[in-house]
Amino acid sequence: MQRNVTQSANRRLVVQLLGVTALMFSFGYALVPLYNVFCEVTGLNGKTGQLTQAQADKLLPDKTREITVEFVTGVNAGLPWDFRPLQTKVVVNPGVVTLVSFEMTNRATINMIGQAIPSVAPQTAARYFSKTECFCFTQQPLAAGETKTVPVRFIIDPKLPKDVDRVTLSYTFFEAPQTAQQESNIAGGAPNT
Amino acid sequence: MSQAATHHDTHHEAHHATGITRWLTTTNHKDIGTMYLVFSLIMFFIGGSMAMIIRLELFQPGLQFVNPQFFNSMTTMHALVMIFGAVMPAWTGFANWLVPLMIGAPDMALPRLNNWSFWILPFAFTLLLGTLFMPGGAPAGGWTMYPPLVLQTGEAFPFLIFAVHFMGASSIAGAINIIATVFNMRAPGMTLMKLPLFVWTWIITAFLLIASIPVLAGAVTMLLTDKFFGTSFFNAAGGGDPVMFQHIFWFFGHPEVYILILPAFGIASAIIPTFARKPLFGYSSMVYAAASIAFLSFIVWAHHMFTVGMPLAGELFFMYATVLIAVPTGVKVFNWVATMWQGSMTFETPMLFAIAFVVLFTIGGFSGLMLGVTPVDFQYHDTYFVVAHFHYVLVTGAVYALIAGTYFWLPKWTGHMYDEKLGKLHFWLSTISVNVLFFPQHFLGLAGMPRRIPDYAVQFADWNMVSSIGGFVFGASQLLFVWGIVKCARGGEKATAQVWEGAHGLEWTVPSPAPYHTFSEPPDASTIEGGMR
């Protein structure tokens, strides 16, 4: 009598516990979107605000405050590109759309694709800083030896915390994941695979 | 007749299988427990030899014996082998031997799964240790496998990931088995609040395993797909974030440290009352303290990464939650001390190791408190202070409890008393040397020596030499442990069923050595009550 009871109880428990295991495995993956939402809400990792051009137009300029915006650029190891801001800093009023430019050069002998990843410091300012136009929104192809000047249009929300008077926008250029395959195609002469 | 099917199977094998086939096919919880314990002892020495190489290289500043890449492999592999190969399987081995005996069950609930959970391990560690001989060398990016560094691992990388998957599968299977055993196989009358604390702490550990190991499996699978299948979970160029790996990893990692230490709490709670000849002080508070530690362990993970850049509110939350863990831990330490208070104490080897466990684990707990305080962690982060902290909680914590438990139950397993003189020698040599080994590392860390470096500035030379000398003596002392075990297995004074004058619990009601089959008929209520007191 005991034996069958125990065996079916065991089977039920094992199924339940395997269910918990599967649930926690999915939870690990669910942390990915959760983390991104968390970063957007808090400005963690310098994730910037998401104002569109239309929303930005509605903001009223605050002529009483002056914010210094600095630009920092970097290129990740392995990408033979030059990348620099054409102005190291600008002084802007919150609520005013500002245009700045960056210059990038592909020093390699092959065509490459790069992806720039932005970040804003300090964290508390990040979500009040929105880019309405940016070369980082898309991947950037550069032919061998090509130089290109690219624009960034940004606006600072007048609700920026009072203690912030200096904001740094930094970009790092990474080799886009696809480039590796294209490189091998170029090296192989023709994409015949 | 409960579990007649199991009973029949094991009988069958006991009578017909011999030699290696017996060990390959056994479903007997005592056989499997022994295999786990022997396996973990071998891993303890493999991981220990790696530690000896590390201490040898650090004996003096400059590079003397190994190249930096190999040194980094040693720190990485030492951690993986000790955590997943030595301590975790050792606890499962203890659980296999003791849980059925302690709850009056004839075997584990799922004997065939039990066999599988063990035999996965040798494969996992063949994969892992095999990487030492591969082009590009063994993994060297640290046991925490942070990207992007870990993605630079050579051909060893997929082997590392699959080894972790296998170890995880083994632990989860073991955990499911232990939960099923305790929930469904307890002798009639063995209520939950009568369970020995070792069983309680293991049940809580098993739930931690089931909740945290799958998250690790997910994290390393993401690493694998990032490296080989073009995903960008942790690749900034593709919109991912390497810091996210740290969050996912430590969501597993902090519960993992309690997986390593909770069963140790159970062992101390078994040994201290025995040699103090008093019942355990505050049994139910021990159960609740272990449960609250387990709960808190899921909301403190970011204390491992205070320096990555977090909002102030986050730093404060993780600091307060971390420091809060000191409360249930303090309850436990208080209860152990209160158990000894006015007890008729004797100091046999298991008791010596258990007392040293309480004292030295508490030192590790205090340095943990210091590390949990965000502003000071910015100074201590990634220094030898951290190394000193986790070796106090893991070596003089988890490993000391394992050694104490081995001496305590060895007479029950082998039927012979171990050599008490040898045991005491092992204790004193280990305890002096382990402090010479790890205590100076606090000073090195406070002075700014970073961890995971093969060479260091000359101002750190003196304490490193002291630490290395302690390390060599501690390493050599463990040979006495093996000698003591072998000697005890081969013969010695016959052990009685109760073994220790003050021992209580069902495992002490069966003869020594424990027969191949125990509790085929569940113990009666009076035996259970008698065992309790």
Ligand SMILES: [Cu+2]
């Ligand atoms: Cu932790």
